[in-house]
Amino acid sequence: MQFDNNAQAIYLQIADYVCEKILLKEWPPDAKIPSVRDLAMQLEVNPNTVARSYDFLKQQDIIQDKRGIGYFITTEGLKTATAYRKQEFMEKELPSFFRNMYLLGIEPEDLKQKYEKFKKQYA
Known part of the structure; x- marks a missing residue:
């Protein structure tokens, strides 16, 4: 993924990337998504940046954290x-x-x- 340094913060660009995956139905509701570390490696960013993105998406009720299992798209994730x-x-x-x-x-x-x-x- 190419980041635009003149646009919004990188964590928000990652949040948009996750939303795009959801909107394209590549990541359907209730599906498990990559871990913080896996997505950080894939996007070549610091894991803290992905963690910040995931926290933002959790606040928006787009993803949820199932303790010990990982992150999942919420049932209403596509709509949200x-x-x-x-x-x-x-x-x-x-x-x-x-x-x-x-x-x-x-x-x-x-x-x-x-x-x-x-x-x-x-x-």
Whole structure:
């Protein structure tokens, strides 16, 4: 995973990575997810950073810690992750996107065909 040093904190980027895995249904509800150490090795980050991400996701009720067993996606993890990512998108990315649309004279109708084509690729 490539981290953007100019964006949000790395632990939040890792939280977004976990949410993306959930949204893509690679990690379904009630599924066990990688341990802190395993994910840290996979992403090449300090285990404390992954632990901070997992603590954040636990506070959001996206994952849960089953003592002695590991971390799991909550039953409502998909729904909660979707709501979290939607809110983040609306507050942080959409204003910049709209600004660029305005500056470039792009109307929502101009995007419809491209968006439909994009959806077909992922359907």
